[in-house]
Amino acid sequence: xxxxxxxxxxxxxxxxxxxxxxxxxxxxxxxxxxxxxxxxxxxxxxxxxxxxxxxxxxxxxxxxxxxxxxxxxxxxxxxxxxxxxxxxxxxxxxxxxxxxxxxxxxxxxxxxxxxxxxxxxxxxxxxxxxxxxxxxxxxxxxxxxxxxxxxxxxxxxxxxxxxxxxxxxxxxxxxxxxxxxxxxxxxxxxxxxxxxxxxxxxxxxxxxxxx
Amino acid sequence: xxxxxxxxxxxxxxxxxxxxxxxxxxxxxxxxxxxxxxxxxxxxxxxxxxxxxxxxxxxxxxxxxxxxxxxxxxxxxxxxxxxxxxxxxxxxxxxxxxxxxxxxxxxxxxxxxxxxxxxxxxxxxxxxxxxxxxxxxxxxxxxxxxxxxxxxxxxxxxxxxxxxxxxxxxxxxxxxxxxxxxxxxxxxxxxxxxxxxxxxxxxxxxxxxxx
DNA sequence: CATGAGTTAGGACATTGTCCAAATGTAAAA
DNA sequence: TTTTACATTTGGACAATGTCCTAACTCATG
Numbered sequence: 001x002x003x004x005x006x007x008x009x010x011x012x013x014x015x016x017x018x019x020x021x022x023x024x025x026x027x028x029x030x031x032x033x034x035x036x037x038x039x040x041x042x043x044x045x046x047x048x049x050x051x052x053x054x055x056x057x058x059x060x061x062x063x064x065x066x067x068x069x070x071x072x073x074x075x076x077x078x079x080x081x082x083x084x085x086x087x088x089x090x091x092x093x094x095x096x097x098x099x100x101x102x103x104x105x106x107x108x109x110x111x112x113x114x115x116x117x118x119x120x121x122x123x124x125x126x127x128x129x130x131x132x133x134x135x136x137x138x139x140x141x142x143x144x145x146x147x148x149x150x151x152x153x154x155x156x157x158x159x160x161x162x163x164x165x166x167x168x169x170x171x172x173x174x175x176x177x178x179x180x181x182x183x184x185x186x187x188x189x190x191x192x193x194x195x196x197x198x199x200x201x202x203x204x205x206x207x208x209x210x211x
Numbered sequence: 212x213x214x215x216x217x218x219x220x221x222x223x224x225x226x227x228x229x230x231x232x233x234x235x236x237x238x239x240x241x242x243x244x245x246x247x248x249x250x251x252x253x254x255x256x257x258x259x260x261x262x263x264x265x266x267x268x269x270x271x272x273x274x275x276x277x278x279x280x281x282x283x284x285x286x287x288x289x290x291x292x293x294x295x296x297x298x299x300x301x302x303x304x305x306x307x308x309x310x311x312x313x314x315x316x317x318x319x320x321x322x323x324x325x326x327x328x329x330x331x332x333x334x335x336x337x338x339x340x341x342x343x344x345x346x347x348x349x350x351x352x353x354x355x356x357x358x359x360x361x362x363x364x365x366x367x368x369x370x371x372x373x374x375x376x377x378x379x380x381x382x383x384x385x386x387x388x389x390x391x392x393x394x395x396x397x398x399x400x401x402x403x404x405x406x407x408x409x410x411x412x413x414x415x416x417x418x419x420x421x422x
Numbered sequence: 423c424a425t426g427a428g429t430t431a432g433g434a435c436a437t438t439g440t441c442c443a444a445a446t447g448t449a450a451a452a
Numbered sequence: 453t454t455t456t457a458c459a460t461t462t463g464g465a466c467a468a469t470g471t472c473c474t475a476a477c478t479c480a481t482g
Binding site: 253 | 461462463464
């Protein structure tokens with residue numbers, strides 16, 4: 001992006017990620033960009049609008065990753081999770097201010113509601129496919145709901161816990177920890193071939209971190 | 212509490228819980244109390260100091276609940292979790308701004324570090340007792356670490372997820388949902404008698420909500 | 423060159439947390 | 453009772469924030 005709007009978005013994401021959305025003022029952002037505050041408000045009437053645009057970028061990036069895969073394997077499922085986690089690192093400022101943003105920013109809140117409904121349905125469908133394909137042994141709907149609920153909770157808040165409790169670890173190490181957690185969550189319900197894929201993925205299969 | 216300091220703390224907690232720490236200004240708090248802003252800063256030099264005091268109250272309340280019980284049962288463990296969740300509802304403003312507070316408030320962050328270390332150790336010890344007493348069947352340390360890690364994550368962030376996704380439910384219903392989640396998490400490792408206690412607790416045993 | 427839409431600059435505004443000096447209240451000492 | 457010393461409360465100042473508005477500038481098009 002070479003235009004002003006794009007520059008604002010890029011630098012805002014960079015600074016928000018480093019120091020937190022609430023702690024980066026528009027004047028400081030403007031100063032770093034060598035422009036005036038009024039110029040930012042020309043493109044984004046409010047700071048919320050700027051944050052909303054970033055949340056849309058994350059949403060779009062996730063949409064390219066999360067879909068119902070008819071031929072999903074346990075390895076594929078974990079890779080999908082891995083890719084989502086990597087996206088979340090890129091937009092970590094949003095997830096670290098998750099509750100705050102959702103309470104304040106009506107735009108983001110409204111968009112999230114619909115996105116999240118689809119997302120949970122997709123995860124649920126994939127878990128169902130894994131069961132149908134002999135990767136998971138689920139006795140009833142409650143077991144499936146439990147897995148989906150827990151995976152959703154972990155996926156939403158792992159980065160918040162990591163920021164507080166595992167700040168000394170790299171993003172890649174943090175992701176490894178929470179992928180391991182997800183894997184352990186699935187293991188009691190995993191068939192033999194699924195267990196092999198989980199153990200294999202956790203020991204060698206992690207995707208490369210972002211640049 | 213009839214003194215000014217106590218009144219400030221009580222009303223602040225009430226308003227923070229209702230509308231969020233970030234959205235209640237000191238002037239509004241002072242106005243509701245019928246005092247001046249400077250009077251608040253006399254007792255709490257900064258807003259962070261006020262928040263820190265509230266976090267100490269939560270810490271103290273939890274300390275009375277969370278301890279290593281030599282004769283712990285599965286029912287007792289779930290009751291302990293239930294009591295912690297009820298405490299968290301009382302101080303939900305702190306948990307909803309968890310990451311935010313930890314990033315900004317050095318006092319709270321420092322206190323939390325040591326508290327959390329002890330707390331995780333205590334939970335881990337109780338899980339160990341459950342295994343020793345024939346409630347849990349843990350094959351290795353990794354299984355125990357997994358349970359402790361996941362329980363810690365859920366216990367820290369359930370209220371944040373509930374505020375966003377289950378705002379239409381009462382606190383008691385929210386707690387029921389996350390106690391069920393914790394129960395389901397334990398079930399694959401639970402012995403027969405533990406399974407009975409879990410199912411029994413989830414169907415009838417939930418503690419009453421706060422007034 | 424002139425026009426007009428798009429863009430940028432600069433400053434005003436209300437609100438926030440913080441800080442301070444003066445005024446007031448209170449309770450023990452003289 | 454009066455004085456003194458300390459605790460409490462007041463009222464306003466301060467810098468920083470997000471938001472808003474008007475004037476100035478840029479630049480392709482007629």
